Amino acid sequence: MTQAAEISDYLVVGAGSAGCVVANRLSADPGIRVTLIEAGRRDTSPWIHIPVGYFRTMHNPDFDWCYKTEPDPGIAGRAIHWPRGKVLGGSSSLNGLLYVRGQREDYDHWAQMGNRGWSWDDVGPVFQELETFQRGEGEGRGTEGALQVSDPRLRRQICELWIEAAKARGIPYNPDYNGPVQDGVGHFQLTVDKGRRCSSAKAFLTPIRDRANLSIVTEAQVLRVVIEEGRATGVEIARPDGSRQILRAAREVILCAGAIGSPQLLMLSGVGDAGALTAQGIRVARHSPEVGRNLQDHLQARLVFKCREATLNDEVRSLVNKARIGLEYALFRSGPMTMAASLVFGFLKTRPDLATPDIQFHIQPWSADSPGEGVHPFSAFTQSVCQLRPESRGTITLRSSDARDAPLIQPNYLSAQTDCDTIVAGIEIAREIARTEPLRGAISQEFRPAPDVQGYDEVLAWARENSTTIYHPTGTCRMGVDDRAVVDPRLRVRGIHGLRVADCSIMPEIVSGNTNAPAMMIGARLARMVLEDHASETGRASGGAFDKVA
Template sequence: MEVDYAVVGAGSSGCVIANRLSARPGTTVALLEAGGRDTNPWIHIPVGYFKTMHNPSVDWCYRTEPDPGLNGRSIDWPRGKVLGGSSSLNGLLYVRGQKQDYDRWRQMGNEGWGWDDVLPLFKRCEDQERGEDEFHGVGGPLSVSNMRIQRPICDAWVAAAQAAGYPFNPDYNGAKQEGVGYFQLTTRNGRRCSTAVAYLKPIRDRQNLNIITNALVTRVMLEGKKATGLVYRDRSGTEQTLKVRREIILSGGAINSPQILMLSGIGDPDHLKENGIEPLHARPGVGKGLQDHLQARLVFKCNEPTLNDEVRSLFNQARIALKYALFRAGPMTMAASLATGFMKTRPDVETPDIQFHVQPWSADSPGEGVHPFSAFTMSVCQLRPESRGELRLNGPEPSKHVKIIPNYLSTETDCRTIVDGVNIARGIAKQNPLRSKISEEFRPSADLSCDDYEGTLDWARSNSTSIYHPTGTCAMGSSAGSVVDARLKVHGIDNLRVADCSIMPEIVSGNTNAPAIMIGEKASDLLLADS
C-alpha cells in the first residue's frame, strides 16, 4: 500500500491529524494503531477507567524501573493501546495549563507556540457546554462539559480551601488558572468523548482514510536522510510495508514515539549499538528530557458516607447502573476527580505550582477497587517539576517495553514543593466545613507532624504515584538536545515529524490531554501549510 501521509498512533494527537489531513480531497491518509478498536463498552462510560486501566487488552501496562526518588519503588504507567489512545482510558479532565507555559516554549525559540498562537487552536477543537467567549469555542469536535455529579465531601473541600484563603475560580481554563473549583470534562451527554469519538467516528467512512488497527510499527524506513515508509506487524504478526509519498507523523505518545525513532536508528549512537541497532542518524536527545507529574495521594477517613459506601453492595451497584442507563446520570458519569485547585506553595512563585485532584472515594489505585471504609482522597501534584528522566531501549525487539527511568524527586525544588503541597492539603483538612466530616487522617497518619520535613518527604517517596502525564522525550527546540524543530520536523530527517506530548520542551502546568489535542491541531496546520 502507498499513501500520501501515515500517522502512527490513533491517540489524543493522532486522531486529530488523521481527521484534518483526510479532509483535503485527493489526499490519502493511513492511521496505524497498535491496539484494537474501541469496542470495550467501559471505554465509553466515564467511570470506566476503573475497568480499563491495567487491562492489557486496551492498556500498554507499562511500569517504571525502580526509582531512587521513590525509595526504590517501581510504579504503574498506564497508557492507552486502543483507538483514542490514552483519551480512551484517562480521567476525562480538561485542563489546558497556564498561558505562561506556552509563552516559555516560545521564548525557548519555538516560533508559533506562544499562548496567543495556541489559544485559537484550543478554541477551534472545543464544543464548550458553557458557551463561546474570549477563551472558549463552540462547534468543535471535542465536547467539553460541566460535572453531572456532585458530592458533599467535595463541596466541603472547596469551601474549606476558601476558608484557608484560596479564591474560588469558576473557570481555570479562562483568564487565570489560580483558585479552587470544579473540573471540566471531555464528555458528551454522560459519555466519554475520546478523540476516537470526537475526531474519527464522524469521518470513518472517508474513502481516502485507511484506519489500520492491531498494527505495531517496528521502524521507519529511511533512504539516506529521508523517511520513505513504515514497517509494521499486523494482527497475525506478519511484517507489512507501507510506502509514504509525503510525510510520516509519529503520534505514539511520549513512550512509543521515541521508541520507534530509536528502533529506526535515530538516537544516541552508543545506546543504539548497545541494543543491536545500527545508528543511521545521531540525535542524542531521543528518549531524554522525560518529565511527569508525581502525585501524593492523601486519604482521610470520614464520619459520613462517601462513594466508597455507595458502590460497596451489589444492590447499590445495580441502582447506580440503572440510573446511568435511564438518565446518563449518577456516579457512572464521574470523572477521575470532581474538585480541583491550582495554588502557590510560596509567595515568590509567579503562578500556581501545585494542583489538587479531589475525589469522593479512595483506593490504592484505579482498577483495584475502593477501600472498605468511608473516605475521600486529596491528591496534590507539582505542576512544573525540575526532575528529568529518560527512556532506554530494552533490546532491538519492538514488542519489548522500554526501560522507563523517571528520576522523580531528584532536585531540591521538587522535594520542597511536594512536602509543601502535602502540608497545604493537611491544612485545608483542618478547615470547616471539611474538618467536621473527617474522622481520621489515614494517609499519612496524624502521627506524622507537618513540621517533620524529612519524615514528610520520606512518606511522599514511599506513597506517591504517577498522575500519568509523561512528556518531553522528543523535545521541540533548536539545541543539540532537541529532537524536532518548531514545525515538528525531526532534525536532519526529511518527511518525518513527531506530534504528541513528547515534543513538549517543558511539561505544561496541568493535565496533558487537552494540550495533546491542541498539538494535533497545530501539527495539522503545519502539515497542510507545507504541502
C-alpha cells in the same frame, strides 16, 4: 515474510489524543491520502464510553500497554505502573476525562525558548477551535469544535466541603480555570458529552470514518520507521498473526505514539544516541542523543481521609447500590457512572512570590490504592496533590532492539531539590485545608499520612514511599532550536526528511496541568503546519475547519 502495501501521502502512527486530530485534519483535503495506524483494537468496548469505565480499562492489557518503570531511588526504590492507552483513542479512551489546557505562561515560555509558533497567542485559538464548551461562556472558549467539554453531572458533599474549607483559607473560587486565570478552586471540566466519554477517537474519527481517502488500520504494531538515504519512506508493521508488512508514505511519516512510544520508535529506527544504538545492533541513521531524554511527569501524593459520612466507597460496595447506579446511568446518563477521576480542582501556590500556581489538587469522593484496583472498604475521600513544573528529568531507553519489548522507563522522581520542597509544601497545604471547617467536622481520621508524620524529613520520606504517577509523561522528543533538540518548531525530526513527531513527547517543558487537551492541540498545530507546507509545495490553498461531532 514482509509484504509491501499501497502508498499513502501521510502515515500517522498512533491513534491517540494527537493522532486522531492529525488524521482528521489532513484527510479533510480529499486530495490527500492518509493512513492512521494503531497498535490496539477498535474502541468498541462499552467500558471505554462509560466515563467511570477507566476502573475497568486501566491496567487491562486489552486496552493498556501496561508499562512499568524501573526501580526509582527517588520514590524509595519502587517500580510503579505507567498506564498508556493501547486502543483507538489512545490514552483519551481510558484517562480520567479531565480537560485542562495549562497556563498561558507555559506556552509563552516555549516561545521564549525559541519555539516560534507556540506562544499562547498561537495555541490559544487552536484550543478554542477544537472544543465546544457546553456551558457556552467564557473568554477564549470555543462553541463550534468537535471536542465536547462539559461540567460534571455528579457532585458529592465531601467535595463541596473541601471547596468551602479552601475558601475559608482565602483561596478564591474559580468558575473557569481554562479561562484567563488558572488560580483557585472549583469543579473540573470534562471531556464528556451527555454522560458519555468524548475521546479523541469519538470526537475526531467517528464522524469521518467513511472518508474515501482515510484508512484506519488497527491491531498493527509499528516495529520501525523505514529510513532510506536520510528520508522516512514508510513503516514496518506487525499483525497479530505474526505477519509483517511495509506501509509506504509518499510524503511524510508522523509519529503520534506518545512520550514512550515515539522515542522508542525513533531509536528502533536508528535515530538516537549512536553508541547506545550500536550496542543494540541497530544501524544508526542519525546521532540524536536527546531522544528519550528530558522525560518529565507529574508525581502525585494521594492523601486519604476517613469520613463520618458516606462516600462513593460505600455506594459501590453494595450489590443493590450497584444495580441502582447502573439503572440510573442506563435511564438518565447520570449518577456515579458519569464520574471523572476527580470532581474538584485546586490550582495553588506554595509560596506567595510565585507568579502562577505550582501545585494542582485533584479531589475525589472516593479512595483507592490505584484506579483499577477497587476502592477502600471504608468511607473516605482523597486529596491528590502534584507539582506542576517538576525539575527532575528521566529517560526512556531501549530494553532491546525488539519493538515488542517495552522500553526501560526511569522517571528520576524527586531528584531535584525544588521538587522535594514543593511536594512537601503541597502535602502540608492539603493537611491545613483538611483541618479547616467545614471540612474538619466531616473527617474522622487522617489516614494517609497519619497525623504523627511530622516535619520536612518525615513528610518527604512518606511522599517517596507513597507517591505515584498522575499519568502525564512528556518531553522525550524535545522541541527546540538548538542542535541537540530532537524536533524543530515545525516538529520535523532533525536530520531525517519526511519524519515528524506530534504528541506530548515534543514538549520542551511539561505544561501546568493535565496533558490530554494539550496533546490534541499539538496534533492540530502539526496538521496545520503539514498542510501549510503541502500548500506551499503544490500551490494549493490550505485551511478549513475541523469537523464537528454529528
